Amino acid sequence: MVFSSVLFLFRFLPIFMICYFLVPRKMKNLVLFLGSLVFYAWGEPVYIFLMLFSTISDYVWGRLIEEYRGKDHSRIFLLCSIVINLFILGFFKYADFLMQTVNTVFGTSIPLLKLPLPIGISFYTFQTMSYVIDVYRGDTKAQRNILQFGVYVTMFPQLIAGPILKYHQVERYLQDRRTDLDAISYGVKRFVTGLAKKVLLANNLGLLWKQVTELGNEQMSILMAWLGIAAFALQIYFDFSGYSDMAIGLGAVLGFHFPENFNYPYIAASVKDFWHRWHISLSTWFKEYVYIPLGGNRKGLPRQLFNILVVWMLTGIWHGAGWNFLFWGLWFAFFLILEKLFLGDILESVPKVFGRIYTLAVVLISWVFFALESPGEILAYLQAMFGMNGIGPVNSLAMFLCNEYLVLLVIALVACLPLGSRLVHALKSSKTGPAMALYRLGEKVIPAVLLLLSVAYIVDASYNPFLYFRF
Known part of the structure; x- marks a missing residue:
């Protein structure tokens, strides 16, 4: 579902906006989160679980890093987060390219996986990595509300092609935001x-x-x-x-x-x-x-x-x-x-x-x-x-x-x-x-x-x- 489509402009967006502005303020994050999942799943229903895994994984690593701040454990947790994120990104984005290169150089015939690239994976992976790194550095506090963190990762306006958001740029809007006519x-x-x-x-x-x-x-x-x-x-x-x-x-x-x-x-x-x-x-x-x-x-x-x-x-x-x-x-x-x-x-x-x-x-x-x-x-x-x-x-x-x-x-x-x-x-x-x-x-x-x-x-x-x- 792309923004410049009849489906988005005349079906998804009006329905979402009506739901979003009708619900009480405390439920807006839930509506935004669920709407974003529908938006993503429309084109890639299977890979929505990959995005949810990345969300839950880095939410947990952020909490653990903050709990063990100043100890060796926090560095291990940071390393785990980075390795998992880079492995997921590398597997889906570069595995076939690497195997094809090996086949060309060494004359082997390793079968290619031919997996479709999950839409937006480079963008939301960089977002969650930046969050965990910032928590480790002490530049931001770990988010304890998993729904707010889920909105940060999955938010449909910038999910597919950015801009890549750092957590501190939207933290206060996740907790309390207001809209006016201007x-x-x-x-x-x-x-x-x-x-x-x-x-x-x-x-x-x-x-x-x-x-x-x-x-x-x-x-x-x-x-x-x-x-x-x-x-x-x-x-x-x-x-x-x-x-x-x-x-x-x-x-x-x-x-x-x-x-x-x-x-x-x-x-x-x-x-x-x-x-x-x-x-x-x-x-x-x-x-x-x-x-x-x-x-x-x-x-x-x-x-x-x-x-x-x-x-x-x-x-x-x-x-x-x-x-x-x-x-x-x-x-x-x-x-x-x-x-x-x-x-x-x-x-x-x-x-x-x-x-x-x-x-x-x-x-x-x-x-x-x-x-x-x-x-x-x-x-x-x-x-x-x-x-x-x-x-x-x-x-x-x-x-x-x-x-x-x-x-x-x-x-x-x-x-x-x-x-x-x-x-x-x-x-x-x-x-x-x-x-x-x-x-x-x-x-x-x-x-x-x-x-x-x-x-x-x-x-x-x-x-x-x-x-x-x-x-």
């Missing part, structure tokens, strides 16, 4: 914005990317290759940031405040800056629970560079079981290390436009590793991007696709820049009557129009993937 209004508008990003922009950009990748290398001009990967870059941004907007909006309606997960990443002036803006909750997680425990920047430059390498190898394989994801992570590690050694100082000394061009080029090339799986496909696409396939810079098919998708691309480029938010802020803060009138009109009309167009698209269209579901 919060509901903000949440609905934020949800509609995310829905429009997803169905009006991401889905149609995905169609362009699909058309480009279905062409043979003998038809791929330089312009077409760059057009295709730009379409994918915009698709994955609007797909994932749209989901995050919808999650934040639903959270606001329910009385929660979720952290932002994106901050206009394509205006970044360095690769480091890009990762301060893209999938912020994941970058923060790896920084707090891997990079800093490894020593961060406290043990000299060689150790810091090693820590960066480890973190980005893990970041790559977190996204998927494939060599392409490992190379994707190593690609970013390479440039982050260069920026740490000397490139960062150079970027600081030159106009930002050069940093933005460099970063955009690095990121666009990285999406080739991310989007294509086999080394042959990746190499062929990179050859086309740099004119090494003999086709040349432009062909008639590339010009046709540019004309066909020109309006969509222009809208997408404007939408991924902070121009709109700056205009809204300027109108909102203006003291002139016309500006305030325009702001109030837009505040009411634009969400309604976006919702109407999005629903019309959902009802009519069949192409409606969510890219981050596979992680």
Whole structure:
């Protein structure tokens, strides 16, 4: 069940919201927990038991760690929690990849398990791990109410694709939260914005990317290759940031405040800056629970560079079981290390436009590793991007696709820049009557129009993937 579906928008969500707002405040956590289980079980009824096992397991480990705080037992309990979580994640996500690699290297014929990947397992596993680690560190107290902890793990707005929540970010909302008309209004508008990003922009950009990748290398001009990967870059941004907007909006309606997960990443002036803006909750997680425990920047430059390498190898394989994801992570590690050694100082000394061009080029090339799986496909696409396939810079098919998708691309480029938010802020803060009138009109009309167009698209269209579901 995806947010951008008729089933969710017109069946599950209305029924859930009616139940949620009709029950007394002390029963809202129960309704949210049961509703989240129904939401998850709709697509994966078997794997709901896996998620419940992770919930109960880390609830118990957290209680034990707090009870034996300061003793050796607490470290053992922490280790048990981490091992169990990583084993579950590794088994379902990487077992087949490892066996396939062994078969390829050693010529064996170990049968593959071919287990479907539990939806959202990478996200809720990282959440429960962060909770247990924080309890061990003393950064948060163990939750004694298992229902509240269950809501933290299973909460459907951000269960499938984040943002990854640390327990202390939502603890007080789990215990007592209130909603008012302003919060509901903000949440609905934020949800509609995310829905429009997803169905009006991401889905149609995905169609362009699909058309480009279905062409043979003998038809791929330089312009077409760059057009295709730009379409994918915009698709994955609007797909994932749209989901995050919808999650934040639903959270606001329910009385929660979720952290932002994106901050206009394509205006970044360095690769480091890009990762301060893209999938912020994941970058923060790896920084707090891997990079800093490894020593961060406290043990000299060689150790810091090693820590960066480890973190980005893990970041790559977190996204998927494939060599392409490992190379994707190593690609970013390479440039982050260069920026740490000397490139960062150079970027600081030159106009930002050069940093933005460099970063955009690095990121666009990285999406080739991310989007294509086999080394042959990746190499062929990179050859086309740099004119090494003999086709040349432009062909008639590339010009046709540019004309066909020109309006969509222009809208997408404007939408991924902070121009709109700056205009809204300027109108909102203006003291002139016309500006305030325009702001109030837009505040009411634009969400309604976006919702109407999005629903019309959902009802009519069949192409409606969510890219981050596979992680």
